[in-house]
Amino acid sequence: MSSRRSRQQNVSRITDDQIIELVSKLRQLLPEIRSRRSDKVSASKVLQETCNYIRNLHREVDDLSERLSELLATIDVDSPEAAIIRSLIT
């Protein structure tokens, strides 16, 4: 019985450390939290900032896709401008 209890404690200890490490890695990725020097940022704050950041990135992708879509309407694929873009990419 005692071995089961200690095994249970071991499992939770490993998980806690892993979680702390992952949360700190996530913090380093988030621009807003990184600028704040304070070390004491709660896990829920990190999660909240993560969700906001991902949503912002999604919005940026959406916006960039729209801009490119409008540009492609005006650029003729065979024009010299398109050739310049193609040479920049390949």
Next chain:
Amino acid sequence: MRSSSSLKRDFLKKWVTSLQICSFSIRGTSVLERKKAIKLSADLAMASARKGTTCWSRALIANASKDDNNKVLIEHILGSHEYERSKQASIGSLMCNKRIRCKKILKKSFRMRRVPKKSCEPRMVIASSLAKRFIKKRTQFLRSLVPGGEFMDDISLMEETLDYIVSLRAQVDVMKTLVCATELVNCN
């Protein structure tokens, strides 16, 4: 983790290839249709650049594969061999679900056997349970944002989120550069 510049190069190559494929079919379509095609090709190109090593990329491709209209695009970006494999990925996520349910049952059985602490202050207990519920809500929201998040356990979700954010950032950087360059060239 791979260097971000090699990730960006991979993404750019795949994305441009898929845009060239798209360009024949999207000429003459509405701005909205074109935008959806561009966005889809960008998402698929980034997911494919992870080469099946992450759960979110497999989930993204599997979700896109559900729509038969995307078949041609996905096959071109992935290659038909990987396309067939991506269709199998939806079965893999079901297996993940089973694993999670087993873990939950195990966790519950541990909790039931634990001796309840009588020394905890009632205020602290309420505060910590509120905090836990708050975190749970945030985690649920995060699951809805990361592709395939519903099938992941907490640790995998965090790891996948890290990778997903790095990939999204690379995707946005490359897309921004291409769009700005195109706008500049268009202005002249």
